[in-house]
Each structure stands twice: as structure tokens, then as C-alpha cells.
Amino acid sequence: MSARQRRRRWLMALAALVAGGAGLTALFTGVLDRAENASVDARFEVRGAQKPSKDVVVVAVDDRTLLGLKSSWPLPRADQARFVDELRRYDPKLIAYDVQLTEASKDPEADEALYEAVSRARPVVLATTSVLPGGKTTIFGGDEVVRDAGAFPGNGFFPVASGGVIRRLPFSTLGLDSFAVVAARAAREGLKPERDAFRDGGAWIDFAGGNRTVPRYEWLDVLRGRVPRDALKDKIVVVGVTADTEQDIHPTSARGNDFMPGAELQANAIATVLGDVPLRGVPRWLEVALVLALALLAPLAMLRLRVTRTLALSLAALALYLVLTQLAFDSGEILPVAAPVLGLVVGAAGASTVEYVTEVRERRRLRGVFARFVPGPVVDAVVAQADEESGLAGVELEATVLFSDLRGFTTFAEHQSAATVIEVLNAYLSEMSDALLEAGGTIVAYMGDGIMAVFGAPVPDETHADRALAAARDMTGARLERFNAWLRERGLTEDGFRMGVGLNSGSVMSGTVGSAQRMEYTTVGDTTNVAARLEGMTKAIGTSILLSETTHDLLSDAGELRDVGEVEVRGRAAPMRVWSN
Incomplete structure (x- = not known):
């Protein structure tokens, strides 16, 4: 494994660690509770309305009731007493009276009448949100009086979550069990709600739907005997105010935070307890596992896959x-959403960032490699083709290979200082490299004063032979003259130098070779070998440029070339026909 691969893996591990840490932090600190609650609301919305519990109904003090009684809320205790007596005749299983009775009215006789009516209607659960230390209440003057009436006190409080939305039901608050818990327990003998279902902020209320999903009847109709007896018989009847003037309405998880009156909210809570709290969170270890699984997904996948x-x-x-999560919700399990999704997003962003940084770094490295010997417009195409691990993959291309040599430079260098030799060599190579690059060639290697270049690789080009000949003529013509003039100005030579250039076209193997620490581009094959041989023959034939028949046949205009005839080329069995400039 290369150092770059190891570094990339370490960075991916860091991205996974950050993603997992972000998800677990959100999970354990509750920083994303608002988003988590919103996801639960969305799951209620997707699930849609459910069939309400057949055991629970609501009797509402609505605006029509207040108008019919020509009264306002709170109704006189005497009217409430008559109502409780009338409701008792329907033979309900339980009356859950969601009306605050913690203070005496101005009519003691009416208070006594209501107390007696409650005693006759037993069992009755009475709601309050005014709780004394130790879970005691002042309903009817005190809990002993309530017990004597065969009634039970229950705390009507609901915790309000983000956005003022009611979503959960506590088992007890301030030492007094919740109204819904007490009502469910009183209605079903032997029912013992599990406290564990109420952990972490309370039990999730399993709303059957939005407002008016639970069957609802009017107080006035019950008082006047206009409700069918079967509608209330053997039912838990939740009695409460729904009149708009009282504004006892609350946003809930049901149907897009639909506002729901307190009585129906209590009815849903009672049905939830009767149903053994059907909506429950999963164990903490599973939440952690889900967070980590999603957080690690992208960093692990990025080790094998591309970003896209x-x-x-x-x-x-x-x-x-x-x-x-929706399927689990429909089955009664609430899987976390916010923390796992955060882990997934952070993991994907982190892994993409790591990949981008390493990719950019690698692209810059490849650009640095190719920019030395590839024309500017070709660099982007070359880098786009390059593989991030092994550089430019080996391909077979039709190209023209050029070899050049500066004749007499070795002898010249023997009589010059090292600084002068390097200065002269750099000036020569700069001049010739410009000629090659401007013609669209790719510089493969510098070999002292020799240059190897290729046209038509690594990016294919059908005009590679024409470009190679143009570069050779420029090198041996104007470029060489300018270089020799520069030497004469410095008094380094009188005669100047001559060059030899060999060109050969054919199939070459093109690609990058080397290691992760050092990589170079090259072309290999018989075409390359012949071009080198032709360059070496230029001096003996007495020409500056020598090109093979294959190159000649690819030229668009070969009119100015001289046919040298067939020559013996070292390493080849048969003679080769060549041309000179």
C-alpha cells in the first residue's frame, strides 16, 4: 500500500470518527430534539388517521351547549351535578371528568350536589393541574373526600415539547399519576402500565388522528337524553370543554400539528395507556448502532467507490x-431519525471532502508531472484520463516519435565549467522544448542534450506526423540559429552547433511508469527504437532530419523532402526507406 493510500485511509477514518461523534453527540445531548420531534410528526402524517379506540368517547362542552344553557364556562356546579347524574344513567364504564374542581364555588349546596353526583356515578376520575407536595390535591377539599366519593384524582398536565406541541404523556408529575394513567387503570381491572414505557420524557401518545377523530357527543344532548344509550354504555367517557371561547386547544403530533381540545387529547392519552403504549422507542444500543451504521457508510464506501x-x-x-423508520413506526417502534441522518450527512460530506482534497492533490501532482512535457491545452485532457492510483493507464496509439541530439556538445562541455554547461544546456533545452510544445508534442525525456518527444500521444491526434516534422524543422532552423547566436554573444563558440533529428511513425505503448513517489510518462516499442536509430544516422548521411517511410506516408505535404533510399537500420532485418529534409 502506497503512502498516499495510507494517508487517504487515515483521513477516511477521521471522517468516519467525526461523523459518528456528531451523530452520537446529537443522540445523547438532545440537540436535535426539535428535528426528531418533527420527524415523528411527519410519520403520524404519513401513517394517516387510524380507527379510534372503541372504548373511549368524548362528551364536550362546546359553544352550542353554552348557548343552549344560556351560560358560560365554568357552568354552575348544580348544572354539572345534573349532568353527571344524567350521564350515569347511560351506564358508562368510567367517567373521566377533565374539569378543574380544586376550589369551592360560591354555592356550597351546589358543591355538595356535585360531590354527591360524583359519588353516585363511581368510578370517576377527576383531573387537576394544581398539585400539592407529595402528590396531594384539593379536589372537593382534599383527597380523603375524593376517596370517600369513590373517585380518583389524576394530574391533567402534559409536557410541552418544541414548538409548543404536545406529543408525550408522563406517568406521573409532582407525585400524582397522570389523568390518563389513572383513568385507564380504573377502567380496566388489573391493568399495570409499565413505567419503562414512560421513560425519556414520557410515553408517546398514539394519536388516532386529528381533531374529532375520537367519537364526540355534546354535553347538552347528553343532558337532554338525545344521545343513543349504546354510544356511551360501557365506555370511558371523557368530559371536557371544547368551546372555542375557552381556548383549551393544543397543537399535537396528529395531522400536521392539528390543534386538539384538551378533552380529546386526554381521550387519545387514555387509549394509549389502554393499548399498552403501542408506540415505543427502541433500546439505546440499537439507536447507537443505527447512528454508527449510517455515519460509517460513506467513508467505508468511498474506499471502494467513486464520489458520485x-x-x-x-x-x-x-x-x-x-x-x-416509517414501516417501524407503523408497527409501533420509533427509530431515531435526526441523529442517524446527521451522521450520514456528516459522513458523506467528510468522505467527499477527503476524496476531493486527495483527488485535487493527486490531480495537481499529475499536472505537475505532465505539465513539464505536455502542451498546456492537452494537460487537462491528460489529467482527466489519468487513474488516481497508477497515473495514465497504458494504451496503444498511432504516433510519431522524435529523437534529437546536439552534435558536439559533449566535446564542448569538457572544456567548460559546470555552471556554464548547465546554463548552456538549459538555454538549449528551453528553446527546443518551446518548439516541441508549440507544435503539439509531448516531451517524454531529456537525456543530457538529447530530447525524446512524441506526437499523437497521450492524446490521439491524426496530424501527428505533420506536427512532428514542423517541430523538427523549427528546431533545426530558427530555434537552432537563435541558440547559436546566443552562444556567440557570450563568446562560447564561433561555429555554433548542429543538430540531428530522427522521426518515425507507428504503434507505441503510451503510459506512465514508476512508483507513487516518482512517476514519469513514456512511450515504448519498436517505433521508438527506430526513431532513435534514425537520429543516430543523420550525421553519417549528412542531414539534420531523417524520417522513416511510415512518417513520410502520413504527411499531408511531403513535396520538399529528399528520398535518401533504403538504408540498413541496426536492429531491423530488412532495409528501411528514409527521407531527409
């Missing part, structure tokens, strides 16, 4: 997980 596929996989995992 990893992001596509992450999006698919997100969609699949959201579907899973």
Missing part, C-alpha cells in the same frame, strides 16, 4: 432508512 457512486449510495441509504 458513494453519494448515490448515501442517498439511497437515506431513502431506505426513512422508509424503514
Whole structure:
């Protein structure tokens, strides 16, 4: 494994660690509770309305009731007493009276009448939100009086979550069990709600639907005997105010935070307890496992896949997980959403960032490698083709290979200082490199004063032969003259130098070779070998440029070239026909 691969893996591990840490932090600190609650609301919305409990109904003091009684809330205790007596005749299983009775009215006789009516209607659960230390209440003057009446006190309080929305039901508050818990327990003998279901802020209320999903009847109709007896018989009847003037309405998880009157809210809570709290969170260890699984997905996938596929996989995992959470919700399990999704997003962003940084770094490295010998317009195409691990993959291309040599330079260098030799060599190579690059060639290597270049690789070009000949003519013509003039100005030579250039066209193997620490571009094959041989023959033939028949046949205009005839080329069995400039 290369150092770059190791570094990339360490960075991916860091991205996974950050993603997992972000998800677990959100999970354990509750920093994303608002988003988590919103996800639960969305799951209620997707699930839609359910069939309400057949055991619970609501009798409402609505605006029509107040108008019919020509009264306002709170109704006189005497009217309430008559109502309780009338409701008792329907033979309900339990009356859950969601009306505050903690203070005496101005009519003691009416208070006594209501107390007696409650005693006759037993069992009755009475709601209050005024609780004394130790869970005691002042309903009817005190808990002993309530017990004597065969009634039970219950705390009508609901915790309000983010956005003022009511979503959960506590088992007890301030030492007094919740109104819904007490009502469910009183209505069903032997029912013992599990306290564990109420952990972490309370039990999730399993809302059957939005407002008016629970069957509702009017107080006035019950008082006047206009409700069918079967509608209330053997039912838990929740009695409360729904009149708009009283504004006892609350946003809930049901149907887009639909506002729901307190009585129906209590009815849903009672049905939840009767149903053994059907909506429950999963164990903490499973929540942690889900967070880590999604957080690690992208960093692990990025070790094998490209960015686009990893992001596509992450999006698919997100969609699949959201579907899973909805299916689990429909089955009664609430899987976390906010923390796992945060882990997934941070993991995908972190892995993409790592990949981008390492990719950019690698692209810059490859650009640095190729920019030395590839024309500027070709660099981007070359880098785009390059593989991030092994550089430019080996391919077979039709190209023209050029070899050049500066004749007499070795002898010249023997009589010069090292600084002068390097200065002269750099001036020569700069001049010739410009000629090659301007013609569209790729410089493969510098070999002292020799240059190897290729045209038509690594990016294919059908005009490679024409470009190679143009570069050779420029090198041996104007470029060489300018270089020799520069030497004469410095008094380094009188005669100047001559050059030899060999060109050959054919199939070459093109690609990068080397290690992760050092990589170079090259072309190999018989075409390359012949070009080198032709360059070496230029001096003996007495020409500056020598090109093979294969190069000649590819030229668009070969009119100015001289046919040298067939020559013996070292390393080849048959003679080769060549041309000179």
C-alpha cells in the first residue's frame, strides 16, 4: 500500500470518527430534539388517521351547549351535578371528568350536589393541574373526600415539547399519576402500565388522528337524553370543554400539528395507556448502532467507490432508512431519525471532502508531472484520463516519435565549467522544448542534450506526423540559429552547433511508469527504437532530419523532402526507406 493510500485511509477514518461523534453527540445531548420531534410528526402524517379506540368517547362542552344553557364556562356546579347524574344513567364504564374542581364555588349546596353526583356515578376520575407536595390535591377539599366519593384524582398536565406541541404523556408529575394513567387503570381491572414505557420524557401518545377523530357527543344532548344509550354504555367517557371561547386547544403530533381540545387529547392519552403504549422507542444500543451504521457508510464506501457512486449510495441509504423508520413506526417502534441522518450527512460530506482534497492533490501532482512535457491545452485532457492510483493507464496509439541530439556538445562541455554547461544546456533545452510544445508534442525525456518527444500521444491526434516534422524543422532552423547566436554573444563558440533529428511513425505503448513517489510518462516499442536509430544516422548521411517511410506516408505535404533510399537500420532485418529534409 502506497503512502498516499495510507494517508487517504487515515483521513477516511477521521471522517468516519467525526461523523459518528456528531451523530452520537446529537443522540445523547438532545440537540436535535426539535428535528426528531418533527420527524415523528411527519410519520403520524404519513401513517394517516387510524380507527379510534372503541372504548373511549368524548362528551364536550362546546359553544352550542353554552348557548343552549344560556351560560358560560365554568357552568354552575348544580348544572354539572345534573349532568353527571344524567350521564350515569347511560351506564358508562368510567367517567373521566377533565374539569378543574380544586376550589369551592360560591354555592356550597351546589358543591355538595356535585360531590354527591360524583359519588353516585363511581368510578370517576377527576383531573387537576394544581398539585400539592407529595402528590396531594384539593379536589372537593382534599383527597380523603375524593376517596370517600369513590373517585380518583389524576394530574391533567402534559409536557410541552418544541414548538409548543404536545406529543408525550408522563406517568406521573409532582407525585400524582397522570389523568390518563389513572383513568385507564380504573377502567380496566388489573391493568399495570409499565413505567419503562414512560421513560425519556414520557410515553408517546398514539394519536388516532386529528381533531374529532375520537367519537364526540355534546354535553347538552347528553343532558337532554338525545344521545343513543349504546354510544356511551360501557365506555370511558371523557368530559371536557371544547368551546372555542375557552381556548383549551393544543397543537399535537396528529395531522400536521392539528390543534386538539384538551378533552380529546386526554381521550387519545387514555387509549394509549389502554393499548399498552403501542408506540415505543427502541433500546439505546440499537439507536447507537443505527447512528454508527449510517455515519460509517460513506467513508467505508468511498474506499471502494467513486464520489458520485458513494453519494448515490448515501442517498439511497437515506431513502431506505426513512422508509424503514416509517414501516417501524407503523408497527409501533420509533427509530431515531435526526441523529442517524446527521451522521450520514456528516459522513458523506467528510468522505467527499477527503476524496476531493486527495483527488485535487493527486490531480495537481499529475499536472505537475505532465505539465513539464505536455502542451498546456492537452494537460487537462491528460489529467482527466489519468487513474488516481497508477497515473495514465497504458494504451496503444498511432504516433510519431522524435529523437534529437546536439552534435558536439559533449566535446564542448569538457572544456567548460559546470555552471556554464548547465546554463548552456538549459538555454538549449528551453528553446527546443518551446518548439516541441508549440507544435503539439509531448516531451517524454531529456537525456543530457538529447530530447525524446512524441506526437499523437497521450492524446490521439491524426496530424501527428505533420506536427512532428514542423517541430523538427523549427528546431533545426530558427530555434537552432537563435541558440547559436546566443552562444556567440557570450563568446562560447564561433561555429555554433548542429543538430540531428530522427522521426518515425507507428504503434507505441503510451503510459506512465514508476512508483507513487516518482512517476514519469513514456512511450515504448519498436517505433521508438527506430526513431532513435534514425537520429543516430543523420550525421553519417549528412542531414539534420531523417524520417522513416511510415512518417513520410502520413504527411499531408511531403513535396520538399529528399528520398535518401533504403538504408540498413541496426536492429531491423530488412532495409528501411528514409527521407531527409
